[in-house]
Amino acid sequence: MAAKIIKGIDIREEILSDIRKEVQEIKAEYGLVPGLTTILVGDNPASLSYVTLKVETANSLGFKEVQDSQPTDISEEDLLSLIAKYNNDPTIHGILVQLPLPEHIDEKKVLYAIDPDKDVDGFHPINIGRLMLGGSEVKFPPCTPAGIQEMIIRAGVNTDGAEVVVVGRSNIVGKPIANMLLQKDPHANATVTVVHTHTKDLASHCRRADILIVAAGVPGLVSPEWIKPGACVIDVGVNRVGEKISEKTGKKVAVLRGDVDFEEARKIAGAITPVPGGVGPMTITMLMKNTLNSLKYRLGIMQA
Ligand code: NAD
Numbered sequence: 001m002a003a004k005i006i007k008g009i010d011i012r013e014e015i016l017s018d019i020r021k022e023v024q025e026i027k028a029e030y031g032l033v034p035g036l037t038t039i040l041v042g043d044n045p046a047s048l049s050y051v052t053l054k055v056e057t058a059n060s061l062g063f064k065e066v067q068d069s070q071p072t073d074i075s076e077e078d079l080l081s082l083i084a085k086y087n088n089d090p091t092i093h094g095i096l097v098q099l100p101l102p103e104h105i106d107e108k109k110v111l112y113a114i115d116p117d118k119d120v121d122g123f124h125p126i127n128i129g130r131l132m133l134g135g136s137e138v139k140f141p142p143c144t145p146a147g148i149q150e151m152i153i154r155a156g157v158n159t160d161g162a163e164v165v166v167v168g169r170s171n172i173v174g175k176p177i178a179n180m181l182l183q184k185d186p187h188a189n190a191t192v193t194v195v196h197t198h199t200k201d202l203a204s205h206c207r208r209a210d211i212l213i214v215a216a217g218v219p220g221l222v223s224p225e226w227i228k229p230g231a232c233v234i235d236v237g238v239n240r241v242g243e244k245i246s247e248k249t250g251k252k253v254a255v256l257r258g259d260v261d262f263e264e265a266r267k268i269a270g271a272i273t274p275v276p277g278g279v280g281p282m283t284i285t286m287l288m289k290n291t292l293n294s295l296k297y298r299l300g301i302m303q304a
Contacts, residue, residue: 094120147282165209
């Protein structure tokens with residue numbers, strides 16, 4: 001039987017519509033809206049397009065959005081002062097610094113300067129620690145892993161007691177999603193294995209996965225024979241493998257491919273995410289959800 005395709009684009013619309021509604025309700029009751037600032041240093045075209053998408057999404061939800069663009073040669077000191085300004089601004093509930101930063105700026109120093117209670121990306125060590133503790137300690141789950149978990153839930157895939165194999169151990173995807181799915185929680189409770197470049201037999205681990213999450217950044221790394229029949233496959237990989245002319249716009253666009261051979265894998269898997277249109281759209285969506293939640297924590301209508 002052909003796999004169910006888990007469409008991030010559709011799930012995104014459902015979640016954004018819920019957020020939009022909640023923003024209206026909070027605005028009516030408290031006269032406040034979620035405030036998000038996105039700080040972009042320099043003019044890296046990929047960073048600019050990510051930031052533009054975040055700004056457009058935030059505006060479409062009725063957030064207060066402050067896009068703060070800074071020149072490439074901004075000093076580290078000035079950038080830290082800017083973060084301090086937003087840390088102290090009561091109308092801002094989320095601060096996002098678009099990475100990568102220019103070489104003369106210490107990325108860690110900048111990210112760690114963000115108030116953990118406004119760290120909607122969830123990268124601050126305090127929020128990573130909260131994630132590790134799990135349950136009600138978690139304030140801002142990192143956006144891509146949060147999107148992955150949401151997709152698994154909405155696809156109706158049972159995680160309780162499931163064998164989960166995560167390919168990749170990065171701080172932004174592999175490690176946090178592994179940690180989230182092993183928590184004692186109805187949407188987790190899985191037995192999790194993390195595999196990486198030093199793993200001896202990658203295929204044998206993948207073959208026993210009820211849920212296979214692949215975040216390696218290697219196009220087509222997972223071949224169809226590695227997939228257990230009926231498994232849920234979440235392909236996080238976004239790899240540019242070429243260029244083409246868009247039928248819609250007539251402009252040159254990147255050809256994207258995941259870490260899984262989608263066309264073959266869908267014949268074996270029970271459920272699978274496509275690339276593009278799978279995990280990708282979920283990341284910004286969860287960023288918006290974290291920003292809304294930040295305001296809710298501030299108002300005391302949500303606890304963490
Ligand atoms: P990363 O390079 O930081 O980490 C990749 C991990 O995969 C490493 O831990 C490495 O050990 C492992 N790995 C690499 N090659 C491997 C191999 N041949 N066998 C086994 N393990 C291998 O990458 P990342 O930031 O975690 O991103 C991974 C992929 O996910 C990339 O394609 C990235 O573009 C994509 N991504 C997508 C989103 C999204 O929103 N859709 C968000 C973040 C990352």
